[in-house]
Amino acid sequence: MLKIRNLDAGYGKLRVLKNISLHVKGGEIVTMIGANGAGKTTLLHTIIGLIKPTRGEIRFLDHANGRTSVGRIVASGCALVPEGRQVFAPMSVEENLLLGGYVLQKEQGRAAVLKELEHQYELFPILRERRRQLAGTLSGGEQQMLAMGRALMSKPKLVMMDEPSTGLAPLIVRDIFLIIRRLREEGNTVLLIEQNAKAALGVADRGYVLEVGKVILQGPAADLLANSDVQRAYLGREKIG
């Protein structure tokens, strides 16, 4: 579904991503773990078109993404759940969700949007309860669910999530990961970026470890969980000896 080869990207003269290659197949949850500043968010922003790559190739469903506008990329079926939720605070929950259905409405009409809205309410019952409430008044966890629901409203082929667990209470984090698992069961494809390596590798099929802009390790999530470097650097296992 998504294939990236030798990608370089950054801000001005600052090179953040250095020769990154990765792929995501349909129906997979792939996670990219790494510390702050490793380049995780930059990667997502480059895939969705917010940043233009300086080198390399991004292919999404066999379209080249590199030079395309964000609008086109979203319309082709790629959605981003941004870090820190970024919900529209002064708008109601339902208005936020409907905004996410903008592309769907243009392509398939109002009925499709309402059907998808219903689907999101099934996935996130709490959002139905809060449908009339202003998004800014939601708790952190609810806002995260709203951000996810909003992205899913476009019925994307690939959902990219930027640190969905950041700043949430452990119980809520568990709920969020349960929902991600459910998304896969419904046939979605997810590229998940996380600092919470343990939870992310627990839910993912495969993973990549990003360190200062480079992929240093990749493989099945279970293998990465068992890798000592990953355990020491990201899973907080104490150094022995």
Next chain:
Amino acid sequence: MAYWEPERECMAREDLEQLQLERLQSTLYRVGTHVPFYKKRFDQLKFNYDDIRTLDDLRRLPFTEKQDLRDNYPYGLFAVPLRDVVRVHSSSGTSGQATVVGYTRNDIKIWSNLVARVITAAGVTKNDVIQIAFGYGLFTGGFGLHYGAELIGASVIPISAGNTKRQIQIMQDFKTTALVCTPSYALVMADAMMEMGINPNGLSLRFGLFGGEPWSEAMRQEIHQKLGIIATDNYGLSEVMGPGVSGECQECNGLHINEDHFLLEILDPVTLEPVPEGEIGELVITTLTKEAFPMVRYRTRDLTRFIAEPCPCGRTLKRMQRVMGRTDDMLIIKGVNVFPVQIEKVLFEVEGTEPHYQIVVERENHADKITVLVEVVESIFFDEMKKQRQVIERIKSRLASELGVGVDVKLVEEKTLERSEGKAKRVIDKRKL
């Protein structure tokens, strides 16, 4: 047709290459940062990781030789601290100082999995009783096959090598269905069975998985005839992992390479440039997933060639021909690389010849000259001159097209060429260079 990991073994080439590139890039980064030996070399080259943009870019990097492993004895090439290593194997050291390799928990898991692929491709399932007559211990053969066989759920008899009578006794009593050993040991067992008055057809044996040494098609047929089993070849070497690098499916026509874990090149042993697709050369291996002991461009000294045609078994993993000898066996005749195994192949195809031959190389008037001495069956040797000449001409023309240089052929009577225990002396080089 059974596969162990169909999603990998039957992968589309494009997806495989993407995976290989990702794994190559992270492997090179890891060895360059974790292993002082590689770091030093990469620094000297002013090698930039970003220059690896295609699989072919690997060619910018230097080779790793057996001597490098010796120089870094014991743990110098390990890419992880010893506390992460759960197993250590070592080569015998009969030809120089011993070498040491290590495995993390993940390495063992992947190794078992790759051997499981090879065993499954050979036809073995969890219903089989598998007798592993490879040595257990520092040698990788026994444990490598053992873990893979356990993983598929076969009943494993870890008998190890040696004590032929006991092997046969157990084979009979335990109703062994699959035998793992070297091909020559399979023939030793077959002969011992004859002596013990045991009819191999009365045994439960169905499969033989052979490796650990080069063997020929003639040996395969001999094993097949004497033991009545499907004999498949599998390949591996401790320096890159052990058994599980590649293995034959039941088509018995070349070994499927586990390309998602190993990147193989076949190079001209002299120029060290890639040979044209399908031609014989030296196998050079780069590991793509090893954690404890990654290898970059390891020169195996083994001779083989790639088989590009798709295999009827459905696996898309490329095949290599069974190892046809060592680079040390190679001759350079009038600037052309000639491998004794090519000559063997031609002789094997010509009717009336025996699998015994000798290659004599001389230099006359500054020109290289090869004479192939071939044993032929009695009926041809005592036949009229005309018929003999026909056989000679047939061999000559077949050899010329196979080798690319002209050779002389002489027929000799059966059992006149010297027989040797173990490795036969095939080449007599009389040139004084």
